[in-house]
Amino acid sequence: MEKPSADDASSLAAYKVTRAMGAITNAGGMDALNASRGEMGVLGCLVQHDREATPSQLMDALGVSSARVANTLKALERKGYVVRQTNPEDGRGVIVRITPAGEAFGEANFQSAVRGVSSLLAPLSAEEQLELARLVERIAEPLVK
CATH class of the missing domain: 1.10.10.10 (Winged helix-like DNA-binding domain superfamily/Winged helix DNA-binding domain)
Structure with missing residues (x-):
């Protein structure tokens, strides 16, 4: 997905939160939980x-x-x-x-x-x-x- 422009604050915020949560989830290593x-x-x-x-x-x-x-x-x-x-x-x-x-x-x-x-x-x-x-x-x- 292309990064939304700063003019669309809601979409930009959602984009940033989604990317950050993805990185956090990947860093969390659910595989380690078994x-x-x-x-x-x-x-x-x-x-x-x-x-x-x-x-x-x-x-x-x-x-x-x-x-x-x-x-x-x-x-x-x-x-x-x-x-x-x-x-x-x-x-x-x-x-x-x-x-x-x-x-x-x-x-x-x-x-x-x-x-x-x-x-x-x-x-x-x-x-x-x-x-x-x-x-x-x-x-x-x-x-x-």
Whole structure:
């Protein structure tokens, strides 16, 4: 994509943020996690939902298809990070629960990500870091359910 002109401030800002986020994502090395972003997303959602959720709740929270959730759950189950059990309320549905191993894995990788972001923020002053955090939270607020 061609860089927008300075006359179109919104497009230029979006262009710059997209390029910067791409560089940050590439520098983060998701491969080192031994988990996909989807797997980390599911583990994070389960922790936020009192350690259990239905596949539909995960689908809605992550904004992905039921097939994507099903494939991600299969991978996490093979790794021992989640278990799927029959929903005791209706006997037909499924409840997904994070295992202690899944919780430990997710927490370790979250802390690793925090350390990585902390080093990325190092060139900014403390005041700039807090301002960036405020702006990112403002952008993410409507996305967080």
